[in-house]
Amino acid sequence: MENPLFPDCQSETSLRAFPRLVRRRLRVARSERGAGKFKSVFILFCFVALIFVGFKTVPAYVAEFQLDDKMQETARFAVVQRETEDQIKDAIFKVIQDLDIPAKRDDIKVTATNQLVTIAVDYRVPVDLLVFQTDLHFSPSSANKSLY
Numbered sequence: 001m002e003n004p005l006f007p008d009c010q011s012e013t014s015l016r017a018f019p020r021l022v023r024r025r026l027r028v029a030r031s032e033r034g035a036g037k038f039k040s041v042f043i044l045f046c047f048v049a050l051i052f053v054g055f056k057t058v059p060a061y062v063a064e065f066q067l068d069d070k071m072q073e074t075a076r077f078a079v080v081q082r083e084t085e086d087q088i089k090d091a092i093f094k095v096i097q098d099l100d101i102p103a104k105r106d107d108i109k110v111t112a113t114n115q116l117v118t119i120a121v122d123y124r125v126p127v128d129l130l131v132f133q134t135d136l137h138f139s140p141s142s143a144n145k146s147l148y
Helices: 013-081 085-098
Strands: 108-112 116-121 123-128 133-138 141-145
Touching (some): 013 141, 085 108
Antiparallel strands (some): 108 116, 116 141
């Protein structure tokens, strides 16, 4: 009589060896589970590392996006209100300080004429990832022309 679950168990007499076969199969299954645990731990480690890197870098990108948006708005209004370069620099520097961006006032480049306002900022944000440090480089810019 052939047992489909245990092909080693061929006859009635070998059914007495059934507990030994079950123990042997469980031992093999137990040893295979270790690799699954390692894989799970490795995937969990990679997932946690990805979240950590995102936690460290995403705020810098969000701040750059907000600065770029504010620079476009300032350029639009500066053309209409005929603001000077120093007034525009002061407004942008105030936004930079509010967003905790590590840029100096000298990093802001403004060109203002009657027809065109151009604003550019070039800065780096240091990111400490525990294993190594890197700098994220940002250079948002905006320009707006007068309609008339």
